[in-house]
Structures are given as structure tokens and as C-alpha cells.
Amino acid sequence: MYAFRRGTFVGLDVNTSRLEPGVVVLLLEGSITSGAEVRLDDVFIEDLLQQGERRLILDLTGIEHMDSTGMHLMYTCFSRAQEAGAELRFVSSNARISRIFKITRLDEVLPFYPTVEAARRSFTPNPSATS
DSSP: OOOEEEEEEEEEEEEOOOOTTTEEEEEEEEEEEEEEEEOIIIIHHHHHHHTOOEEEEEEEEEEEEEEEHHHHHHHHHHHHHHTTTOEEEEEEEOOHHHHHHHHHHGGGGOOEEEEHHHHHHSOOOOOOGGG
């Protein structure tokens, strides 16, 4: 079983928790910019995928600043999840952060939702849960 944890990177706090069986939420708070040298994809996403987690939500509501490095990181996390057969959703109610993704049109590639609950409801049904 994955040991849920809290991690701190330069300018970024990451809190990982289980929303329900089979759904893990990573709450990000702070900044994701070029100076932060964040390897969220290696440290958290890869760990979760290796532990068999297949439904992940990256909650960006606590992100204050993000640049192209952060956007690239979000895309990398999404790509890694897809390659592993996992589903990754993004949550952002922060207008400034949402605007960055709209301007670059990454919001058309990455699945964004206004709330964690909306992201949770979007996952495909878990076959083992329908028994």
C-alpha cells in the first residue's frame, strides 16, 4: 500500500491523500516555476503508478504561480499516467492558472475540472466496484 505523504519542494507543497478506494488526490500549493526544479512526475506520479494507482487527481487550486516549466510538468505527468494505463485529472479554480492553460490551449489536451468532486465523477467506472 502506498504510504501517503506530504512533500515540500522549493516553493511547492504536495499533500497526497486517498479520496476513496482507487482515487488518489495530490493537492499542490505554492509555485511551479523554472527555479523550483520540481520533479513531481518522478517523485509522486511515478511512485503512485508503481504502486498500482490508476485514478489520480492533481488539485492545482493552491498554486499561486506557474510558468512554462509548470505547464510542461503537468503535461509530462499526464503522459506518464496515460502510458501506464492510468487516468489523470486536473482541478483548477484559480482563474490565473486556468488562464495560462487556456492561452496555450493545453486545456484542450489535459482534462480539467472545476472541483475535485467533478474530477472524481469523471473517472470510468471501476469494474470491481460494480459487483
